[in-house]
Amino acid sequence: MRMLSEFEPLTEAAKAKGLRKGEKYYYLFFVGTKEESRGKVFFYLGLSSSLIRHYQSIAALEGTSIWLEATTAYSKSIYAKLDFQIVEEMVLGKGKAAVDGTELKGGEGVKIWGMLWRPDDREKTWTSETTNIPWPQTLLPKKLSQVRVLTFGYDAFIVDWKAMVSKNRIGNHSKNLLATLATYREDDETNDRPIIFVAHSLGGLVCEDCTQQALLASKNSADGHLQRILECTRGVLFLGTPHSGSGLAKWAEMLAKSFGFLKQSNSSIVEVLRNDSEVLARIQAEFHTMLGARVQEGQRPINITCFYEELPLPGVGEVVPMHSAILPSYASIGIHSNHIGMTKFQSEDEHGFIMILGELRRWMRELKQMPAICQKTTTAAFFVPFRRDDQFVGREDILVHIDEELKVKSRIALAGIGGVGKSQIAIEYCYRFRDKFPSRDVFWVYCSTPERFEQSFRDIARRLKLPGEDDPTKNNLLVVSDWLQDRHQEGWLMILDNADDEKTFFELKSDVHITEADQKQPLAGYLPQSTNGSILVTSRNKNVAYRITGSTDQIITIPPLNEEDSCSLLLRKLPRTFSMDNVMKDLVKTLDYLPLAITQAAAYISMRNGMTVSKCIEIFHQNEKLLLLDMGDLRRDSTVPHAILLTWQISFDQIKKTHSQAAEMLSLMSVLDRQGIPDFLLDKGDLLSFTEAIAPLHDFSLITVEAGGDFYGMHRLVQLATRTWLEFHQEIKR
Numbered sequence: 001m002r003m004l005s006e007f008e009p010l011t012e013a014a015k016a017k018g019l020r021k022g023e024k025y026y027y028l029f030f031v032g033t034k035e036e037s038r039g040k041v042f043f044y045l046g047l048s049s050s051l052i053r054h055y056q057s058i059a060a061l062e063g064t065s066i067w068l069e070a071t072t073a074y075s076k077s078i079y080a081k082l083d084f085q086i087v088e089e090m091v092l093g094k095g096k097a098a099v100d101g102t103e104l105k106g107g108e109g110v111k112i113w114g115m116l117w118r119p120d121d122r123e124k125t126w127t128s129e130t131t132n133i134p135w136p137q138t139l140l141p142k143k144l145s146q147v148r149v150l151t152f153g154y155d156a157f158i159v160d161w162k163a164m165v166s167k168n169r170i171g172n173h174s175k176n177l178l179a180t181l182a183t184y185r186e187d188d189e190t191n192d193r194p195i196i197f198v199a200h201s202l203g204g205l206v207c208e209d210c211t212q213q214a215l216l217a218s219k220n221s222a223d224g225h226l227q228r229i230l231e232c233t234r235g236v237l238f239l240g241t242p243h244s245g246s247g248l249a250k251w252a253e254m255l256a257k258s259f260g261f262l263k264q265s266n267s268s269i270v271e272v273l274r275n276d277s278e279v280l281a282r283i284q285a286e287f288h289t290m291l292g293a294r295v296q297e298g299q300r301p302i303n304i305t306c307f308y309e310e311l312p313l314p315g316v317g318e319v320v321p322m323h324s325a326i327l328p329s330y331a332s333i334g335i336h337s338n339h340i341g342m343t344k345f346q347s348e349d350e351h352g353f354i355m356i357l358g359e360l361r362r363w364m365r366e367l368k369q370m371p372a373i374c375q376k377t378t379t380a381a382f383f384v385p386f387r388r389d390d391q392f393v394g395r396e397d398i399l400v401h402i403d404e405e406l407k408v409k410s411r412i413a414l415a416g417i418g419g420v421g422k423s424q425i426a427i428e429y430c431y432r433f434r435d436k437f438p439s440r441d442v443f444w445v446y447c448s449t450p451e452r453f454e455q456s457f458r459d460i461a462r463r464l465k466l467p468g469e470d471d472p473t474k475n476n477l478l479v480v481s482d483w484l485q486d487r488h489q490e491g492w493l494m495i496l497d498n499a500d501d502e503k504t505f506f507e508l509k510s511d512v513h514i515t516e517a518d519q520k521q522p523l524a525g526y527l528p529q530s531t532n533g534s535i536l537v538t539s540r541n542k543n544v545a546y547r548i549t550g551s552t553d554q555i556i557t558i559p560p561l562n563e564e565d566s567c568s569l570l571l572r573k574l575p576r577t578f579s580m581d582n583v584m585k586d587l588v589k590t591l592d593y594l595p596l597a598i599t600q601a602a603a604y605i606s607m608r609n610g611m612t613v614s615k616c617i618e619i620f621h622q623n624e625k626l627l628l629l630d631m632g633d634l635r636r637d638s639t640v641p642h643a644i645l646l647t648w649q650i651s652f653d654q655i656k657k658t659h660s661q662a663a664e665m666l667s668l669m670s671v672l673d674r675q676g677i678p679d680f681l682l683d684k685g686d687l688l689s690f691t692e693a694i695a696p697l698h699d700f701s702l703i704t705v706e707a708g709g710d711f712y713g714m715h716r717l718v719q720l721a722t723r724t725w726l727e728f729h730q731e732i733k734r
Contacts, residue, residue: 014087025064069112079115097110174207178226178229241320333575391572410530418596481528494535495537498539566593570598676713679712
């Protein structure tokens with residue numbers, strides 16, 4: 001009893017020494033564990049270790065410390081392995097008890113140790129259980145010799161959930177991060193070095209908001225040193241960051257269930273997080289707006305890769321679901337660990353470290369090709385509405401061909417069937433063109449309708465602030481055309497995307513906004529003839545491509561991908577848990593090696609739980625209308641369908657409207673064997689009439705010519721799309 005009376009004052013004094021004033025903590029107290037239960041409850045853990053790990057998982061998510069006392073040297077060693085630090089060694093019953101607690105006058109007394117575990121140690125986040133030094137300090141320098149590693153942490157232990165997800169709290173942390181980093185770089189004169197952020201869990205939200213603080217600072221001339229942070233940011237690795245508010249609400253639900261019997265008020269946190277998910281949504285919206293603005297303003301885009309956990313936390317479950325941890329259109333990679341373990345590596349052979357290192361190396365290679373100083377690489381306009389595709393595959397021969405042709409010709413067209421990747425090639429070429437010619441303007445013009453063409457020209461005039469752009473009596477088509485025609489000092493590149501309809505370019509449209517003072521002419525007449533600039537056209541219609549470029553020699557026909565590049569594209573679009581196998585080869589063959597079909601299939605597999613490549617093939621064979629599903633694609637015109645079959649049906653509608661006999665031939669070919677179709681089955685008149693009738697099917701790349709021109713063939717998916725189109729119009733039985 002005498003030792004027990006000493007226990008409370010000694011332990012309270014130790015807590016006062018180890019805990020911060022007002023710090024919240026959990027107190028764990030173990031009476032004892034049966035010897036037969038030690039090390040046999042969960043993997044290598046015993047009963048007490050399992051319980052401690054359970055509450056560490058909970059405390060880590062809440063940002064709360066854990067206090068306990070070790071009453072034996074053995075338990076002290078166990079707690080130390082679980083990352084507890086000794087705060088105070090205490091002796092009970094000194095001079096009155098033996099080391100085993102029995103009464104003994106003059107005895108040494110019983111030693112106990114007050115021990116503390118905190119989840120907010122920035123180094124512990126990156127340190128494995130078997131090492132004392134963070135892996136960015138031990139493993140990274142061996143692989144990336146030209147980097148320096150800075151760490152930033154915040155006092156998560158004083159931040160409850162309600163405060164953490166509030167805009168003000170995140171803003172405070174992000175401002176501190178921005179100011180600290182800017183000061184550090186200012187002090188050692190490294191303001192021009194590129195920056196890559198690696199952020200775990202809620203730190204990712206702080207990192208996202210930090211870019212917004214830097215963007216706001218750019219509007220204040222006194223905060224130039226803060227603006228440099230955003231200008232020099234080259235990449236962000238998100239590790240288990242909950243980008244959507246619903247993910248945080250799910251965390252709270254699990255927490256409430258896990259320790260609601262300890263803290264009854266925790267159930268109310270769930271509702272708070274649901275409400276504050278709107279705050280997180282605003283952070284996401286602002287972050288993506290900033291990313292888009294960088295591209296529009298001619299700055300280099302920020303590389304982003306999202307890593308998600310693949311294993312549950314013991315006793316808690318899945319912390320950040322995959323759908324919350326990833327950002328659409330950016331690379332996502334799974335790490336075979338739980339939310340806490342995904343940042344702890346003890347060797348360079350671990351899968352998670354290899355994946356993170358791979359992304360950092362890729363970005364480092366890109367950095368070596370950039371100017372050494374972080375600044376806007378060009379003052380030229382770069383009006384490309386799509387982010388560069390980090391997963392772009394192949395097409396090197398075509399990109400080189402475009403480059404060579406535009407050296408001697410002012411207009412080149414990429415022609416091919418819808419979904420073959422024409423626009424994707426054009427996007428990639430725009431970024432390569434900017435890298436090669438940073439002082440030259442790049443413009444993207446939508447051409448699917450006359451209205452979109454004119455709107456694109458109007459946007460160019462407005463953003464360049466050309467004389468007369470805000471004058472309603474002026475013709476913006478002519479304003480832009482004349483400016484490009486007279487721009488002698490530097491070259492420029494213009495992309496005419498989806499230039500498929502002849503009437504859009506070569507018929508006079510009375511509804512297009514042209515004043516009486518200006519001469520009315522077809523839209524093609526507003527395309528500048530200057531040899532100082534280049535025009536790259538993407539079109540499904542070879543006849544339109546010919547009329548814009550003026551020569552068949554200036555048309556590059558885009559074929560489907562080869563098998564190797566098709567498999568590579570599929571693998572890049574799928575989660576990293578997939579690996580190359582023969583089943584993938586079967587799928588890309590089934591999809592006729594068409595990039596859009598492959599991308600959409602990969603999206604379908606990725607977004608359906610438990611879906612595999614084999615299952616996707618099986619579903620497709622059972623119902624080929626799977627390709628009618630629109631899975632979205634951020635690098636395609638939002639007004640154009642993303643599903644491959646719907647993409648082609650636009651061509652079918654256009655052919656039926658303007659070339660009825662060609663539409664009838666296409667309908668007939670869709671119900672025949674798709675290969676070796678003899679021309680006599682299609683001939684309904686003289687040779688001239690037949691040639692003119694079938695020409696649109698060639699122009700739109702819907703059919704191929706076989707065996708010297710006497711036989712025709714179709715892509716299998718084109719035949720499927722035609723049948724689906726006929727069924728929709730109830731003409732399949734006609």
